Amino acid sequence: MKFSFKKSWTIAAKDFRTYFTSPIAYIVIAGFLFIMGWMFFFNLSHFNLQSLQYKQFGQGKGASLTEGIIRPLYGNMNVILLFLAPFITMRLFAEEKKLQTIQLLMTAPLSLTEIIVGKFLSAFLLVATMMSLTIVYPIVLVIFGNPDIGAIVTSYIGTLLLSSCYIATGVLFSAMTENQIVAGALTFAAGLFFWLINWASQSAGPVFSDFLDYLSLIQHYNNFSQGIIESTDVIFYLSFIGLGLFFTHRVLDSYRWR
């Protein structure tokens, strides 16, 4: 079956607009920016204090912007997105199933893949919009300091990939239920679990612990935060997303048979 991106885009554009016709987008974006701003401000003032102390005691060239601000800033962004992504994705399919508007999509000449990609894309666009609004922080750093631009760029790429994994998980759970709260809660639980999965690696055998480390979402982010794009990390994230969307396809396909 041919895949038409145009049709996915139609769905994505409509769902993206829906975020803004309901209060969802405004609340999520406002909450996100408020917490980000709060963290950035205190990170910055703490960093200022620290670098002043470094200078007073004459320790080298002072604190590193990458280590002191950029890493914690985008690390925190990841945590906030882990919390917010479920709120963004939970309605995608659950609401359509509950209100039975899914029948419109399922009886239009669309493949399931086109529908799923469209849904994923709408949430992805919202997260990308949210993240693009945080670009003022690095701009402030560039104006008043000399940050590592590369690390900033890769942090954005990494964060976008990581949050796409949350979105893919969210799309999957949203397709599994008509209840948005259930979808959201499961998304959050699964996202957190794949974040913390390598906690078990300390007590696991050498091979298994490597495996658990590999499965951990946050382990793969480390390189990005240091300005490195490692192909294994990108492949991991992309396969995580692909697998999530593939399972969504199976779930929706079986939904038709019931």
Next chain:
Amino acid sequence: MIEVSGLTKLYGPRAAISNLNFTVNAGEIVGFLGPNGAGKSTTMKILTGFMPASFGSAKINGFDVFENPIDVKRNVGYLPENPPVYLEMVVEDYLDYAAKLHEVPKSKLKASVDSSIERTGLAHVRRRIIGNLSKGYRQRVGLAQALVHDPKVLILDEPTVGLDPVQIIEIRELIKGLAGQHTVILSSHILPEVTATCQRIIVINKGQIVAQDSIERLTNRMRQGLLYHLNVKSPTASGIQALKSVSGVKDVTLEGSKILVEVLPDQAELRDRIVEIAVTEKMGVLEFAAEKLSLEEVFLQLTTQEKTV
């Protein structure tokens, strides 16, 4: 245009529909009649490609709903039981979205939306948010959605449910107007609705087709005899006895001053004889009328009888 053969849908061990066979010709309006839970919606969901059948096949415009679902969906406009409308959207935007999903080319987009708005009488609410519209208008928006890509086949699941009488008449007129250019299947559990709009009815009960024919023929077929109402001043026992003895009369009952004479189907022309007896017996004829069995009764018979045609 629509060919259904051996269509069966099982929910676990229970068959929602079993072994349905029917065809619908191009341009025809066919009513799908049956009580709640008869399997009407299930059949429609299968025809639209929303749900696969367990056995059997359904073809629309030559395309199998299971093998070529996308081609089928291109040719079908579907109004489900609950109109699939997004409450937070504006009417116009919603129809625009539905048109895009149904591959209406960009150059025809505006014209398609406008014409569906016009046909369903939504012009004065086109900029309103669907959530703020009444149930009747939401239903119309749903119908406009089914029409927007000008499909060959329209499948309408209880299209007038929840509307007020004026709206019902409007929607029926609209559906009648679709005959010829579109093939329409509509379901209903209300008889007058089907008689008002359809050329042919398919009666379905407990997942099986119990009758399919034109409305007149179905009425005739179901008429298991005629019933004459003979209203008299003073009914006499001997008169009733005399009526009973006429060959071709099935039964005679007395209801107050009204004598009900039931006649066998092929003995319709006994009217003279009945009146004659009433006159000779000096009962004083006040009124004489033949009762036609209404479709409502046909329907009742169709769906309550154990074994039918």
